[in-house]
Amino acid sequence: MAEALELRIGVIGAGGRGGLSFAAHKPDEGCRIVAICDIRKDVADFYEQHLGNKPDFHEDYHDLLARDDVNAVFVTLPDPFHEEVAVASLEAGKAVYLEKPMAITIEGCDRILETARRTGSKLYLGHNMRHFPVVLKMKEVIDSGAIGEVKAGWCRHFVSYGGDAFFKDWHAERKTQTGLLLQKGAHDIDVLHWLCGGYSKRVVAMGELGVYNRVEDKRDPDAYGSAAFLSDEHWPWYNQTGVNPFADVEDLSMMLMQLDNGVLASYQQCHYTPDCWRNYTVIGTEGRVENFNDSGQATVRVWNHREDCYREHGDIEHQLDPSSGTHGGSDPAIVNEFLDYVRKDIPTNTSPVAARYSVAAGYQATMSLRNGCMPMDVPMLDSELEDYFGRGL
Ligand SMILES: NC(=O)c1ccc[n+]([C@@H]2O[C@H](COP(=O)([O-])OP(=O)(O)OC[C@H]3O[C@@H](n4cnc5c(N)ncnc54)[C@H](O)[C@@H]3O)[C@@H](O)[C@H]2O)c1
Numbered sequence: 001m002a003e004a005l006e007l008r009i010g011v012i013g014a015g016g017r018g019g020l021s022f023a024a025h026k027p028d029e030g031c032r033i034v035a036i037c038d039i040r041k042d043v044a045d046f047y048e049q050h051l052g053n054k055p056d057f058h059e060d061y062h063d064l065l066a067r068d069d070v071n072a073v074f075v076t077l078p079d080p081f082h083e084e085v086a087v088a089s090l091e092a093g094k095a096v097y098l099e100k101p102m103a104i105t106i107e108g109c110d111r112i113l114e115t116a117r118r119t120g121s122k123l124y125l126g127h128n129m130r131h132f133p134v135v136l137k138m139k140e141v142i143d144s145g146a147i148g149e150v151k152a153g154w155c156r157h158f159v160s161y162g163g164d165a166f167f168k169d170w171h172a173e174r175k176t177q178t179g180l181l182l183q184k185g186a187h188d189i190d191v192l193h194w195l196c197g198g199y200s201k202r203v204v205a206m207g208e209l210g211v212y213n214r215v216e217d218k219r220d221p222d223a224y225g226s227a228a229f230l231s232d233e234h235w236p237w238y239n240q241t242g243v244n245p246f247a248d249v250e251d252l253s254m255m256l257m258q259l260d261n262g263v264l265a266s267y268q269q270c271h272y273t274p275d276c277w278r279n280y281t282v283i284g285t286e287g288r289v290e291n292f293n294d295s296g297q298a299t300v301r302v303w304n305h306r307e308d309c310y311r312e313h314g315d316i317e318h319q320l321d322p323s324s325g326t327h328g329g330s331d332p333a334i335v336n337e338f339l340d341y342v343r344k345d346i347p348t349n350t351s352p353v354a355a356r357y358s359v360a361a362g363y364q365a366t367m368s369l370r371n372g373c374m375p376m377d378v379p380m381l382d383s384e385l386e387d388y389f390g391r392g393l
Contacts, residue, residue, distance in 0.1 A: 004343040010035040010070040010094070012061045012085055013077030015043040017099055020126075020326075021074045022050045023335040031339055037064045061085055065092040072342055075099065079183060080176045083108035086123075090115045095122040095342040097335075101186035102355040104178045106363050106379060109356040113381070116352065117388045124338045124348065125355035129187045130194065131330035131337070133320045134291040137300045138195055138280060141289045146302055146316075148286025153196040153265040155188045156279045161229055162251060162271020163240040167212040169225035172247035180269060181205060181253050181369070182362030188267050188278060189257070190358035195282050197393055198259030199354075200361035200378045205369040207253030211272050217241040237272040255365040290314075295328025297321070351392025356381055 007030065011021045014036035025033045036047060037058040048054040058064045064073070065088055072095040075085050083103040089096045090112070102109045102125055116123035129135055142150060159166070166184065170176040177183040193199050219225050219242040234240050251271040258264060281290040287304030301314035323329025340346040357378070364376035 004030060005071075006030040007032070007072045007095075007339065007343060008069050009033045010037065010064045010067070010073045011055075012037045012064060012073055012075050012089070013081070014038040014047065015040055016076065018043070018074065018076040019046065019050075020076065020331050020335060023325075023332045024074070024339060025051050030343075035064050035067060035070055037061045061088070065089055065094065071095060073097070078170050078176065079104050080170070083112060086112045087115045090119050090121040090123065093119065093121055095124070097124050097126060097338045099126045100190075100355060101182055101359050101362070102352070103359060104176070104182065106356075106360045109359050110381065110385070113352055113356060113385045113389065117385060122342050123352050124341055125350050125352050126334055126338075127187065127190050127350045127355055127358075128327050128330040128334040129191050130349040131333035132294060132328050133323055134294050134298045134300055134328075135191055135195070135280075137318050137320060138282065138289050138291060141300065141302055141318075142195055142282060142284070146287060146304060147282065147284030147289055150196050150263055150282055150284045152283040153192045153263060154281050155192055155265075155267045157184070157188055157267065157269040158273035158275050158277055158279075159184065159269065159271045160231070160273050160276035161227075162273075163212055163215075163234055163237055163243070164229045165227045166249075166271060167240070167243050167247050167251070168219060168227055169244065172212075172225075172244035172249055174248050177249070178363060179249050179253075179366035180271070181207070181250070181255060181267075181365045182359055183249075185253075185255075185267060185269055185362045185365075186355070186358040188269075189361045190354055191280065192257070192265045192267060193259070193354060193357060193361075194393060195280065196259055196261070196263040196265055198261030198263050199357040199393070200257040200265075200364075201260045201380075202258040202375055202377055203255055203361055203365040203368060204373055204375040205253060205255035205365035206373050207250035207369040209248065209250050210252055211237040212240065212243055212247055212251050214238065215240045215243045218243050218245040221245050235274070250369065253365075253369060255361075255368070257361060257365075295322075351390065353381060353386055353389045354392035
């Protein structure tokens, strides 16, 4: 068997989500983080603490990409940089792990896909929810035929920490991330597409910025803005502090999707709920599947015979054990999948085409809600690009 490619890794946007890359540092297995790039120099200290050695530090990502000894990069920068840095990394011949959302526009996604095809550089999209145990179990149930032919998929997303994570820094502004149906919703739209077996071809949405625009404690307009997850102190929403004074994205939004296989789907997102989880249900011609809790101790229940009353536990109940690792164990899983894909060409759960369609649906839904709830068609991806990367469903 051919020996796996040795990886010398660079991390661009090394703080925050960049910490995900620690799981890729396995010197004994031929994977090593050798360089990082960030605007914050102190980030290098975290790497030293976690890795035991300090990778080379670059302030400018071009310098990191110019290194011949780096053959793979994690791009874990804020969303507005994804397109530019992913394209430059692919052009430089690096294998790329790119965080979701792929980009903040549909054109941006298509440019990344076109660059990856033209250069032949490997592109991997960090949709870690395709490794959430509840999502994998629901997919297994649906693929087994236990609920018949899928007709509808619904997702309710309760984001208790929304004020902390999305209304203080760049996440709060249209100009840096388009809207939260795209930024945050890209995860769930992708899961709905995957579970329901089709991509959105038409969407319509409604939404508003209803509470965080009314918080009085705003941050300094010149500061970067950082999330502090203070559940007790920042509840209810009017006790939130340090809100981005330029916040103009919606904190409540709802969208409907018509998929290209005829399935109808919906997604609701609220950023000031008291609890935090996602609830999916998929309805087929012969049953229904639903999750309770989305990580940790979670259950997936299936109802597949009729009784005209409430049945809490359904007909079949799958208990899922807590997995270790962040985001329900999906973060280490997704890093390993990236490494295996780059080094051994092993097929992946995640898909660049699917990532593009989650952005495309979220983008068009955002345009819908900002334009009188007008239904919007989702532009299809060039068929040659889809053939090159595979359909991803
Ligand atoms: N898949 C997930 O579950 C998940 C979770 C969190 C974040 N994310 C994604 O990760 C990305 C980063 O999010 P975050 O919350 O860590 O952002 P962040 O604001 O914390 O930024 C990440 C790092 O990039 C650095 N940075 C910012 N601008 C830079 C620049 N111009 N050049 C170099 N470094 C720069 C910051 O200093 C920081 O260390 C986003 O795209 C987000 O959607 C994904």
